Amino acid sequence: MAHFGSRIRALRAEKGLSQEDFAQRCGLHPNTLRKVERTCAAPDEIKESTRVCLAHGLGITRDELDRLYKPVIQQYIGDPDRGIPVINRVQAGDPVDYEHMELDNGIGNDYISRTGSGVDDPNAFAVVVTGDSMTPEFREGDTIVCSPASTIDDGNVVFVRFSADRDSTCTLKRVYDRGDEIELVPDNRRHPPMIVPKEHVIRMSRVVAKWVRYD
Template sequence: MLKHSQIWRAIDRLAESKGLSPSGLARRAGLDSTTFNKSKRTTREGKPRWPSTESIAKILQATNTSLAEFTALVEGDGIGRPAPQTLPLIGFAQAGQAGYFDDAGWPVGAGWDEIRTPEVTDPHAYALEVSGDSMQPVYRDGDILVVAPDEAPRRGDRVVVRTMEGEVMVKELLRLSEKRVELKSLNPVHDDRSLAREQVEWIARVLWVSQ
């Protein structure tokens, strides 16, 4: 069965293989430049939104890509970037600074270290090193979180959240609505958070932790 994340990952890989951003791929296909933006991949209620068959047909035609080649990208093979064996690594304090993430929450720029991990299929996954004790007892100082920005977060997931002011936090997602993001603290000493959607720059799902 095809997964929502597989289809979107295939679109990202196709764009990358052609030297394009997802927005650039959409423009080349004659689509609105925001068609493949991360914000369009889920509804305001946090439910998965699938790309239309028409939009997929247009990008295949625009890039001279066969259906078989696109299927290979969906399955994790083919012309796209292979699943990484190393991930970019950043410290928790750095993650709040400018220049390390784009608007979609993907890692960019210099200053990243690298870490070897088991296979991760999200081409934009990265590792985040925990510092301090604000997330105890769930995560401790020095733990490595593997984060997948292309995976749609669901209620109950642990997520990394970056606010428009640059604050970065790891919480449990309680509710994602059209207007608000409700977050539960991992440490009972710290308060839960309720943020307006316009306060949140991006949300990324934590896949697993290396302790």
């Protein structure tokens, strides 16, 4: 597992601990633990004192904590120009199983050229839209480019990957911050909005482009 915060979350879950219980065991504020689990991709993104607390809570040494992080080197199969990988499909409708769809793994079954795309994020990825909840702006079959590094503001369209609390699903919606929760709103009002606790979100990546092929 490449994402350090996700690894911490998984180990906490294996111990049967809630975020609040594990934070208390670590001597951390619950909000600090939530931020680590949700946003920290690597150990060096966390303060040294926080890393010591996490190691204590897990019952391991500080060095063992760092070794939990196993970075993934992106592979660009059949793509010598290192384009933006198209990594399958995302549902503009009900969330779909993330692992089953093999999304967001850096390996594409097709690639979009970065030349002239205006996308600078080296970790950008693309997905093909299914469903109709984001019509008329995004229709079934559209290819959209997502940037994990881009700042997300209320009303932005985002690719959302959920934790195991929501069956590791993913979806495409507009996002609005609601304190400890987010509201995910479809453009097509025939579909209902979703209210989701932030702790159930592993990653949100902002949609920064829609790619069109002219044959």
